[in-house]
Amino acid sequence: MEEAGTAAMAKLRAQCLERGAAGIKGLARRLRTLADEKTQSLGLEEFLKGLQEAGVSLEPEEAQQIFSVCDKSQSGTLDFTEFLEALRPPMSKARKEVIGEAFQKLDKTGDGVVTVEDLRGVYQSQAHPKFKSGEWTEEQVFRSFLDSFDLDKDGEVTAEEFLNYYGGIGASIKSDEYFVEMLKAAWKL
Template structure:
């Protein structure tokens, strides 16, 4: 990002300078090398790196939800992990629960790839977006605990 900032500041009014600047921007942000910069690529480059403590908290959370330990979170993992909270009642059917869980999982999916399966990279990507909005590590852990009703296990 610092290179990008420097390049923009150094840009003069000559057209060749602008072309060079936008080429540098493209190289910096277009990680899929498809000639386009999508929102997720842009935001990935802007967010600050996470501390080791936050990475460990996210990893522990992922492991606690990945009940069958296949390195993916699916509807079945969520149903197993949160079985007591998800029991069908007169007001909510099994189908409504499945729809709600699918909707929840899609929040973590890579945009355009709503397959109902969240791998570790997708989970980390979503949590790192949250991390970028929270200043203190301890508060970040508190937010994760609150969102997922989770007690961190030291591994």
């Protein structure tokens, strides 16, 4: 069963990667809307529905095999974060290090989470089009930015959430060197 689940996961990963940077991220977004808000977990029914809504073409038994392999505790639920970690290709040490550097740059207080307060003076909200037009306040610009990374929408981005975000983005970038340079340029590291 585990071997079949691994093969099914490889098939799902390949389909996501064919879609580019939005592949894994898009599937994650769809599944997140179906996950239990408190536990960030999915039952089999929600998992199957999410795959279907995301346009993934897997046989039902393949999806069930993936679910079984990822349900390590045999609880009948799938931990959303653990599923994403299994879906993404492994990240190199160089990628993890540059993601960590970017996170540290944002985490001004050094407490291991990025909040709106950490963004003040780091993220230029005044350049955002909705701030310029008067549609959004500075606070709304900051929240929108954090929401890109914040899986549980609690207003705080952990190092793990940040790593997961860039793991999803980087999954479609084959070259470690390009990925590292891209992050260094984006975060002025």
